[in-house]
Amino acid sequence: MKLTDYLFQRLHQLGVKSMHGVPGDFNLTLLDYVQPNNLLWVGNANELNAAYAADGYARLTGLGALVTTFGVGELSAINAIAGAYAERVPVVHIVGIPTRAQINGRALVHHTFCDGEFGRFSDMAARVTAAQTRLHDARVACDEIDRVIATCMRESRPVYIEVPVDMVGAEVDGSALKSPITVHDAIPSQNVDAALEKILAKVKAAKKPMILIDGETRPMDMIKGVENIMKATNWPTFTTCFGKGLVDETVANFHGINMGAFDLQERQEFIKDVDLVFSYGPHNSWTNTHAYTSIPNPEITVAFQDTKLIIGGDIIRDVPVKVITDRLLESFAAESFNKYDTYPTISRDYAIPYSDVPDKDILAQDRLWHVMANFLRPNDVLLAETGTPGYGAREMPLPKGVRLFNPATWLSIGYMLPATQGAALARRDQSASGEDARTILLIGDGSFQMTAQELGTIVAHNLDVVVFLINNAGYTIERCIHGREQAYNDVADWRYLEAPKFFGAKEDTFTARAKTYGELKTILQDKRMSDGKGLRMVEIMLDKDDAPRGPLVGLMAKQKGN
Template structure:
């Protein structure tokens, strides 16, 4: 075996091959030798305020770039990040969590080291991560180290889920062969596949006779090949199409037959009627959590649904195993593009679409309200934007925003860890910049974050990373005096849903921005909002920009939150009379 590169060099070269340009994390004594190899590999080190934020940021980076990486130290560092890694697992974000751990000799002798439970057991932290990662490896044997790295990276790509890689501090500098770098780790679908072809034939046979087909796109499958195929199907069939919170932004919402998120019991009556009366629902990438399905009221009827999942196809109860979406969707899109379905929707049904509210219809001196602000904010969006909404009024309100072509949005789906989207916006903005730099310096890098005051307080430190890295992020802080989503669920006026009242627009200077370098603004009325969205320094400026929007503490977006709020008001009124 030719020994001509260190294990650390091999790892970072592999990440570079797979498109990673920036590494998030926090330095610690067990990972310091690893960090020495990041810059020489042509990668950028992004030091985060803490490991949890670093995990969220790596997740955001991965959702845009296709792969993210996080480096922490053993024990205290990796457990600080585990919440973010769990969220990435649930919501299918490919993050490589690299952990610098004690030397092999110390582990073999069961030395009672710091960052441990002082009992000589070095295995428990990896065991914890085995529940929230798709693959794990500890680099222990120089003969297999390169293969171990390749295996976890391949699993990360195939499953689009996090992996966990422990590297003892004495292994970072060990020399190995670079020979395996010639192996392409990109996950490709080989074909043809007999069962997949049979599944496609079965789908086409059923589509030939249907009269009221509809399409429901969910977010479990976000591979570019699949997303392109989905958009071709939606465009060519012109059938009524809905998305979910998880998939919003994957389908072009400007198409006439795309009607936004299907909100189940909270959807317009015409939409609910069509769902119930449809004779076939084509559902791709199902992710049926309670939040993503509006408390399970948006579930398609399995008796009339064709499910195309990551690895199989289910047609009205019959399952075709080993029929991966990466193979099925492109071929199905090709077939559907060549056929006419004359029986389907001879008259297109009248169904509402998401829309933007013009400021001309809003009274300038009236306070902004949750029922209209999200569609009003749609006035500022443009092609290529990435919008993030944190858990709370922002995440629920943004479900109704109309996205331009090629815009993306990241909404709370299942994990719902408050505050996650602030550091995620740092990762997203960084990924956008890395993509633009790799493509010659052209393209929109605007990242827009909508976050409540309570969520902001959880991860506020990551503003410092946005400032230090000169990232283009517009932050809208919804100041509604506490945890409004929790007030709506339970405890409308209880102290436990209160938070400290911060001077949010002073945060940039506190976190290192030079005085006056960050454009800030305050919004209380519709006129204020119109002025802010017309301010070129905010909408077209560079670096961090920050807007504080004041709203009533008991005002919620129309839908689940407003329903909870009314129930909670009714409950609490019994005790106040």
């Protein structure tokens, strides 16, 4: 078979049904293999957007892929690839590169520095990917493809594959395709028994345990396992920004995001006295941990990572998270470790009923997100862009099966709109019937401007997407940090609601603007919005100095004091 057939069929086997990217002269013949291998081609407006979209796709399906061209294309995408590395997203970046003859002959081709050097860009890619290969030898090309993709899945990080133009149709022995790709499970060591004993001793001694679910639970492939732990123990369970939306948040012992020093007083009081924390998939960036204040005291923490535990600060290696979690679940099944005679009073995320907000009230960040929460339905995908929407969404109660994309660490504004395209497509690819495939984006004006053209891709592929555009006249999150009144935090003044039409949507596409709660309620309850198909867009007008609860409110108050 042909090399590219092997590559694309392997990806298809692993759940990649759609391929994102942008054509370029070094990848055109490669693209001829997309459709014949039952992949949908999604031509994004540019490569950064394509990579963001592939990332959004991968966070839901477990694997995403994109194709770009040498130099110009791959470098445009590299910020998104770096983001996939930072937040552990398995994306396969395929780059069409010049022929082996051009490379070996140091030819002065375009998309180079005209210096005969063809390794510069792969060298840069190596800094932001977990594995790399250049498929220049047909004898080992299939092994190389499998090695790199397996690394992508094992580490849940992006990888990089270069395909020289003259290798695209090379004949390869594709017999390996008959067997599934080998992604090695972590190997348990004899440390497992001792670790289990240690943990159970802590569990037995604990009077006030809790669970903290962080975002690396997803790349660890432990969402189900953690959910089982949460349900088996009935311990109060919190999450982080990165972890929110992974497990079933409708269970009674789930309490939303632990906002550390920025949380409600009563929640801080509870957490202060906790004497044991099961911390799953910790990801301790400043932004994800509310300035490190929600990281639990290491002395009382059992941190579960891919292949190691950290118990009371001591690292125990080679204890695979799946193995130890299964062992714990066995123990919990045999003996109840419910530690609370009376379940403690800890607040939960809540929606504000429409009837509780006067129609004439002007929209503001303090109640907006709680009112918006009424719009959510089970199995929606909700994406909240870095900026005030990312903070706002942190307090929204999520119906069962809702997945949330929330800024964690990379925080590259502009990410969420293309990721919305990728996520919406992932939902459609995953559901045979196409039902329950609603994807909802909450995005600020500044972020929207970064990558707005992907609305065109959403329209072209007829994806079911609702966009809430927060118009607060610029980068409000930056105004909170510094330069509240500075012109550099302004953005150009677009007519946002003309976007769907400009980007090619049907003339009767639903658009609306809300300044008051009355207007917002009418919009949210409009059937064309909630049950419509294709793109829908709502502009929400907010004051430029208004910030949601949490760190931003305090920062803005400080700015106003200055």
